[in-house]
Amino acid sequence: MHRIVTRPDELIQHAVAGNQRAIARLATRLENDPLAAPAIASELYPHSGRAHVIGITGPPGVGKSSLLASLAAELSSRGKRLAIVAVDPSSPRSGGATLGDRIRMSESALDPNVFVRSLASRDRSDGLAPSVADLVLLFDAAGYDYVAVETVGSGQDQLEISDLVHTTVLVQIPGAGDSVQLLKAGAMEIADIYVVNKADLPGASRVSRDIRMILSLSPSGPGEWDPSIVPTSVVDGTGFGKLADEIDAHYRFLESNGRLADRKLRIARSELKRAITRRTSLDQPDIRDLVDRVVTQLSNREIVPEDAARTVLRALLHEAPDR
Ligand SMILES: Nc1nc2c(ncn2[C@@H]2O[C@H](COP(=O)(O)OP(=O)(O)OP(=O)(O)O)[C@@H](O)[C@H]2O)c(=O)[nH]1
Ligand SMILES: [Mg+2]
Incomplete structure (x- = not known):
């Protein structure tokens, strides 16, 4: 058997046309070959800028990966395509499986509208792996309607995630101790949508109430987005229609009042910073x-x-x- 060698520019053409094999091979190259990544990213960039990029963040084990699989199924049933970039901890904390495992267990594995890529976080505690932004670019250029990035929300991660995405979803669960404490840690400022996952467990409505209470302390002004709170349960399969609706509503809100342009400027600024950092690497x-x-x-x-x-x-x- 001869191995078919595809030139990088052909690979990019195929990926931009939506060919899943080409997308997978480029993703691998972007992750593993830092010297080749800038040239690939430059080829992809003109094709990008249309996807709705979503950050899914929250403490370990709250069900981010599980709920992404359910959200993917919901969006796919609406005829939409979702790509997921997961920054999985190298060593599983909290018994959370990798997103790959979760997706393999679900029907998304067979769904042509859903593409999943897991990155090992390689114990980086200082923020997101640089290839996360490249993968978002790849899926955007490949025509996915949505690109979701899953990260464990340590403070630094979250700041960086908001430089990359249009909509930030913060996931909480009942019975996780003091949810108020978690929310105080700066996360409230960046969340556009709150998900209370594991709503099948006792105490979910209390978490929603707590979040609403904290939000009421600094109410959104006129013309500002009013963050929504969405209970979901992966076990019962509930809440994902509402979550998809809210994600779309947030994007429409950004589009309607010029804030999308602001976010895009912010994202472009971080792209510039990244390119400079790359170019000036010693x-x-x-x-x-x-x-x-x-x-x-x-x-x-x-x-x-x-x-x-x-x-x-x-x-x-x-x-x-x-x-
Ligand atoms: N009862 C219940 N359990 C859930 C629900 N969603 C997820 N789980 C369980 O919670 C555990 C963690 O789920 P994951 O999806 O791996 O959570 P995660 O936030 O992605 O975890 P990390 O990536 O390790 O931070 C698993 O055992 C899931 O089966 C839910 O809605 N209800
Ligand atoms: Mg996960």
């Missing part, structure tokens, strides 16, 4: 020697850091025009 092979030299000069006090920076930046910008 690990690039073709400037490694120069960096070593300049660092030695610095250490010998032959030059000052500002001049060293100028030298390296000049090399980065001039000697690598195609990166």
Whole structure:
């Protein structure tokens, strides 16, 4: 059997046309080949910008992966396509299975409208893996109507997630101790929709009440989005129609009053930052020697850091025009 070699630009064409194999292969390359990623991302970028990007965040084990599988089924029944990027903990906390496991157990595995990609978080505690943004770009360019990003909501993650998405969904559950404590940790400022999952368990209405109470302390002004609270149960299969409706309502709200443009500016700014960070990485092979030299000069006090920076930046910008 001959292995069919597909050139990267062909792969991109196929992916943009929605070919699932091409999408899967590009996803693997984006995740595992940081040197190739910028060029792939540049090819994809002009095709992107249409997907509704959603962040699903919340403490470990609240059912983010499970409810995404149910949400995917709901959206698919509406004729919509959803791609999911999950940042799974490398070692399962709280008995939560990986999203891949959850999806394999559900009917989404066979659903051509649903694409799932799990990333190992590789113990990064300082925010999202850089490839998350690349994968969102890939699925957006491939024509998915929605791209959902699942992350365990540690504070830093959440800040970064709001630089990437249009709608943030915060998941809570009954009986998780002091939900007020959780909500105080800054998450309230970024959530557009609150999901109270595991609504089949006792205490769900109390969590909803708590959230409503906290929200009432800083009511939305006129013309501002009023965050909604949606109880869901993966076990009973309830709440997912409402959740899909609310997700759409939030996007329509953003579109209707210019806030979508604001969010897109914010996302574009973080894309710029990412591209600059990438481009100025000191690990690039073709400037490694120069960096070593300049660092030695610095250490010998032959030059000052500002001049060293100028030298390296000049090399980065001039000697690598195609990166
Ligand atoms: N009773 C009940 N259990 C649920 C529900 N949704 C999820 N679970 C269970 O909660 C556990 C964790 O579910 P996951 O979907 O893995 O949760 P997660 O938030 O993705 O977990 P991490 O990715 O590890 O943070 C599993 O045992 C699920 O079966 C629900 O609506 N009701
Ligand atoms: Mg999960």
